[in-house]
Amino acid sequence: MPIIVNLDVMMAKRKISSGELAKIIDITPANLSVLKTGKAKAVRFTTLEKLCEALDCQPGDILEWRPEEK
């Protein structure tokens, strides 16, 4: 998928573990894993808002668009 989720990069920058982040933004670790591995089909604005708040970043820091390789 051309949308890349850079959640693990931001988590490493903020030195926060998956369990901690899942607890802060109130989602299950399994769902956070789906998001981190890029398996997610969509992200709710509310989840994105919580992620930005918890990681003190902008949506663009988490999501990135890369053109599909032909």
Place this chain on the structure above:
Amino acid sequence: MWTDIRSLRLSVILVRILFVLIPVLVFCVPVMVHWYDVEYQDGVGLLTGSVYWPLSICLYLAAVCGEVCLYHLGRLLGNLSKEIVFTAKNVQHLRVISWCCLLAAIPFAGFGFWRFLSFIVALAAAFFGIILRVLKNVFDKAVALQEESDYTI
């Protein structure tokens, strides 16, 4: 009180009874067909003569379709009772059931040349197969929606 669970259990029991009953009836086909051939010789159809072999072949083919259909129906009901509803497996079961109904219509359509009444059975089987095909397509869409919902975080 009549509940969804009881309704599901009743369906499972009926499917299992029929699954056992069909092989038993298959063993009785020669006797039943012979009786029909002797008793109802004045049936209306394009072709005349004994219907022993045409009807036997028709019933054996329909029995195979019926058994396959019931096996998949049983699996489908089993999944439903486990609350597994909108999955690719269930779509596959519905697809097989639908094809079985459509295939079962062929021998009955063939036997219709000996007895016109058989065309009605063929039409009913084909119609049911088409309805199930539509249901299968609805399930297919539901599976896609369920997957999208599951992967929305």
